[in-house]
Amino acid sequence: MAVSQKQIAEKLGVSIALVSRVLSGRAEEIGISPATSARVLRASKEMGYVPSAAALSLKGKPTKTIGVTVYDFNDPFFGALIKQIQTQAHEHNYSLVLAGFLNRTPNEQDLQSLYKHALDGLIVIGTDLEATWLHHFKNLPVARIGHGNPEEQSVRVTVNEDEAALLLIDHIIERGRKRPMYISSTLPAHGIRRTALKHAAKRRGLELPTEESSEQDAFTVGMKIATHLKSEVDTLICATDQIAMGALHALHIRGIAVPEQIAVSGFDDIAVAEQFIPAITTIQQPIEQIVEEAFTAVIHSSPPKESPLPCKLVIRQTT
Numbered sequence: 086m087a088v089s090q091k092q093i094a095e096k097l098g099v100s101i102a103l104v105s106r107v108l109s110g111r112a113e114e115i116g117i118s119p120a121t122s123a124r125v126l127r128a129s130k131e132m133g134y135v136p137s138a139a140a141l142s143l144k145g146k147p148t149k150t151i152g153v154t155v156y157d158f159n160d161p162f163f164g165a166l167i168k169q170i171q172t173q174a175h176e177h178n179y180s181l182v183l184a185g186f187l188n189r190t191p192n193e194q195d196l197q198s199l200y201k202h203a204l205d206g207l208i209v210i211g212t213d214l215e216a217t218w219l220h221h222f223k224n225l226p227v228a229r230i231g232h233g234n235p236e237e238q239s240v241r242v243t244v245n246e247d248e249a250a251l252l253l254i255d256h257i258i259e260r261g262r263k264r265p266m267y268i269s270s271t272l273p274a275h276g277i278r279r280t281a282l283k284h285a286a287k288r289r290g291l292e293l294p295t296e297e298s299s300e301q302d303a304f305t306v307g308m309k310i311a312t313h314l315k316s317e318v319d320t321l322i323c324a325t326d327q328i329a330m331g332a333l334h335a336l337h338i339r340g341i342a343v344p345e346q347i348a349v350s351g352f353d354d355i356a357v358a359e360q361f362i363p364a365i366t367t368i369q370q371p372i373e374q375i376v377e378e379a380f381t382a383v384i385h386s387s388p389p390k391e392s393p394l395p396c397k398l399v400i401r402q403t404t
Contacts (some may be wrong), residue, residue: 088093088129088132088133088134089134090104090105090108090125090134090154092132093128093129093132093134093230095175096128096132097124097125097128099121099125100210103117103121103125105155107121107125107126108125108126108129108134109200109244109289117186118162123260125165132246134403136155136189136254137185139346147369148202148203148204148205148236149178149179149180149205150179150180150181150182150202150203150204150205151174151179151180151181151182151204151205151206151207151208151278151380151383151384152181152182152183152184152204152206152207152208152222152225153167153181153182153183153184153207153208153209153210154171154183154184154185154186154188154196154207154208154209154210154211155167155183155184155185155186155210155211155391156185156186156209156210156211156213156231157185157186157189157211158181158185160211160327161327161355161356161357162326162353162355162370163210163211164326164350165355165356165372166210166230166372166375166376167183167210169372169375169376170208170376170379170380172376173377173380176382177380177384179205179384182198182199182202182204183198184198184199185197188298188301189211189272189301191216196218196221196264199222200221200290200397204222204225205226205383205384206225206226206227206228206229206383206384206386207222207225207226207227207228207268207383208228208229208230208379208380208383209227209228209229209230209231209233209239210229210230210231210261210277211229211230211231212231212232212272212273212274212277213229213231213273214232214233214234214273214318215234215236216229216233219237219238219239223238223266226240226382226383226384226385226387227239227240228240228241228242228378228379228380228382228383228387229242229379230242230243230375230376230379231243231274232273232274232277235391237373237389238389239256239389240368240378240379240382240383240387240388240389240390240392240394241377241389241390241391242375242379242382242392242394243391243392243393243394244368244370244375244393244394244395244396245282245393245394245395245396246277246278246281246393247281247285247394247404248282248396249278249281249352249368249398250278250281250282250284250285250286250391251285251288252368253282253285253322253350253368254282254285254286254288254289254291255289256308256350256366256398256400256404257320257322257348257350257404258291259290260344260348260404262319262320262348263291263319264292264319264320265286265291265293265297265318265319265320265322266294266295266296266314266315266318266320266321266322267279267282267283267293267295267305267322267323267324268295268296268298268306268307268310268311268321268322268323268324268328268332268348269292269295269296269297269298269323269324269325270298270299270300270301270303270306270324270328271298271299271317272324274296274324275324275325278324278352279297280321283295293322294318298308298310298311303325303327303328303330303331304327304328304330304331304334305331306328306331306333307323307327307328307330307331307333307334308332308334308335310329310330310332310335311331311332311333311334311335311336311339312335312338312339314347314350318347319346319347319348320347320348320349320404321347321348321349321350321352322350323349323350323351323352324352325352325353326351326352326353326354326355326357326358326365326367327351327355327357328351329349329352329365329367329403330351330357330365332349332362333349333361333363333365333403336349343363343402344402344404346401348366348403348404349365349366349403349404350365350366350367350368350403350404351365351366351367351368351403352367352368353367353368353369353370354367354368354369354370354399356402358399359399359401363401363402363403364401364402364403365401365402365403366398366399366400366401366402366403366404367398367399367401368396368397368398368399369396369397369398369399370394370396371394371395371396371397374394378392378394
């Protein structure tokens, strides 16, 4: 049960008004001595007193509470982002309210937990080019980790897709590969990645055929597409590490050697990418920097903008 100002006052034998003045930082206004203020602050800490977010909101003060919405709890890359957001919250003394969407489709029920709290801002994890649900939070600073509509009133923190695409295309060329294929699901983020890769391939004089599946499970996508590969393909560029794992599984079943007969790359550098056998070549996104920029944008109410960040090619056994 939450500790109240009344309980603190009763423990110390002082008035509730005195405790309220001290905890609101206005003790000097009525001549409360430094010693008495110290007693109140010490007791509030020992008893675990936490100011009411609703009360702070009514007073026009920050509640130190940020909402976090996640488009897909099954995505391991999103899990790594949530962990880092929690780290940032601890460092800045903020609380988090977490909400998620079933099948990546927001609805009113998903958003209820956010409506119930007095939020200082909102961090959105995932790409969405038609996020009309954000209109409910138009008075809050919003940071999206992922791609959004250019008209969206948010700071959109993303990896530089064009840079990532050139890193991958140049790497496969250096390996003597000339017949890549891009495989993905139909998610908006994968479409953006496809466009960047096609442009990069064209700049380097390569064709880049693409295959996509309407399946949303990344592992199923990789299995489905890699099982029906055309023999002339010498490299699979996968939209995510999970799709790369599905592709590698399918290639193993078909007895196709990686990377001797075909190379495979992923994207995101999730933890298991390095542990997979064979370890996956991938694009590493700067998670700490991404989250720090998004968190800072929310707590400082930064104006809407697109904020692409640099990435890194991590070369492992699959290429």
